[in-house]
Amino acid sequence: MEKLEMIQQEGLSKIHACANASELQQLRVLYLGKKGPVQEVMKTMKDLPAEERPAFGQQVNAVKSLLAEAIEKKRAELEQKEMLEKMEEEKIDITLSGYRPSLGTLHPLTVVQQEIEDLFIGLGYTIAEGPEVELDLYNFERANIPQDHPARDMQDTFYINAEELLRTHTTAIQTRQLEAYAPKLPVKVICPGKVYRRDDDDATHSHQFTQIEGLVVGEHITMSDLKGTLEFMAKKMFGEAREIRFRPSYFQFTEPSVEVDVSCHICNGKGCSVCKGTGWIEILGSGMVHPNVLKMAGYDPEKCSGFAFGVGIERVAMLKYGIDDIRHFYTNDIRFLKTFTRFE
Numbered sequence: 001m002e003k004l005e006m007i008q009q010e011g012l013s014k015i016h017a018c019a020n021a022s023e024l025q026q027l028r029v030l031y032l033g034k035k036g037p038v039q040e041v042m043k044t045m046k047d048l049p050a051e052e053r054p055a056f057g058q059q060v061n062a063v064k065s066l067l068a069e070a071i072e073k074k075r076a077e078l079e080q081k082e083m084l085e086k087m088e089e090e091k092i093d094i095t096l097s098g099y100r101p102s103l104g105t106l107h108p109l110t111v112v113q114q115e116i117e118d119l120f121i122g123l124g125y126t127i128a129e130g131p132e133v134e135l136d137l138y139n140f141e142r143a144n145i146p147q148d149h150p151a152r153d154m155q156d157t158f159y160i161n162a163e164e165l166l167r168t169h170t171t172a173i174q175t176r177q178l179e180a181y182a183p184k185l186p187v188k189v190i191c192p193g194k195v196y197r198r199d200d201d202d203a204t205h206s207h208q209f210t211q212i213e214g215l216v217v218g219e220h221i222t223m224s225d226l227k228g229t230l231e232f233m234a235k236k237m238f239g240e241a242r243e244i245r246f247r248p249s250y251f252q253f254t255e256p257s258v259e260v261d262v263s264c265h266i267c268n269g270k271g272c273s274v275c276k277g278t279g280w281i282e283i284l285g286s287g288m289v290h291p292n293v294l295k296m297a298g299y300d301p302e303k304c305s306g307f308a309f310g311v312g313i314e315r316v317a318m319l320k321y322g323i324d325d326i327r328h329f330y331t332n333d334i335r336f337l338k339t340f341t342r343f344e
């Protein structure tokens with residue numbers, strides 16, 4: 001009994017002093033397992049007189065459950081302590097500023113192209129594209145540009161071979177669309193795309209740039225339809241106060257042909273450096289689709305008519321955002337591109 005008492009005291013103080021879970025596990029094995037001091041004492045029971053054995057047995061069990069209880073209590077204590085330490089260690093300072101994920105941006109040319117497309121989709125047009133490596137047939141022949149015309153010169157056009165070239169204008173998409181639609185009416189398409197010219201690159205020229213072609217063919221389409229459409233586009237792109245004017249011009253694929261000016265959005269038409277003092281800025285070429293162009297595509301020019309226009313997207317973007325050099329669009333300087341972030 002005395003020995004039991006000692007074992008109990010020693011056990012309790014060891015359990016009490018225990019500092020971590022693995023030490024505690026060792027104590028559990030020692031005191032509650034098959035080979036510990038409690039079991040040793042148990043073995044001496046057979047030497048006792050029979051009448052003392054039950055009391056002794058009860059006492060052994062009491063010591064065992066006391067120790068088991070103490071171990072369980074300690075285990076819960078250690079677990080709690082470990083959890084608190086872990087929480088302290090992994091604490092997040094929610095007052096620190098975080099990292100903002102870096103988002104890409106749409107290229108300014110894409111922004112302007114989509115704006116123009118959206119306008120015309122709202123007017124019931126559909127978007128059409130075509131190949132950049134184009135046949136001479138669609139780029140020149142069907143646009144009523146004859147064999148010996150200077151626009152076909154090697155100096156202006158990147159030829160691949162005698163029949164193929166890099167398209168020089170989106171009018172090539174126009175002639176393809178006409179052929180695809182003929183003889184159906186009406187045709188209402190908007191055709192964006194890259195075009196190529198053998199120009200030396202400088203602040204206003206690039207050997208590759210972007211155009212959007214507009215084309216409408218139907219019964220009784222007149223020049224006033226063209227004017228109303230372009231006025232709508234000018235106001236949407238450069239502000240409600242904008243006006244447009246037509247100046248006579250010449251393109252092989254339109255008759256009559258006009259060049260279109262928009263009243264200057266910087267000085268409101270008073271005259272400034274952007275409009276070179278004139279109050280007007282030239283933005284695009286257009287006209288009534290030439291009867292030959294309609295005929296070659298399979299339409300009867302006696303029964304229908306149409307208008308077309310071609311606008312340079314770089315030019316619109318430069319005017320709209322005050323960009324002074326066309327090369328900014330292609331050098332991909334991230335500081336320039338970030339200026340056009342719409343989604344932050």
Ligand code: DAH
Binds near residue numbers: 174308
């Ligand atoms: N294709 C012309 C160019 O590249 C632009 C143009 C002018 C397109 C008049 C047209 C048009 O559709 O009617 O300079």
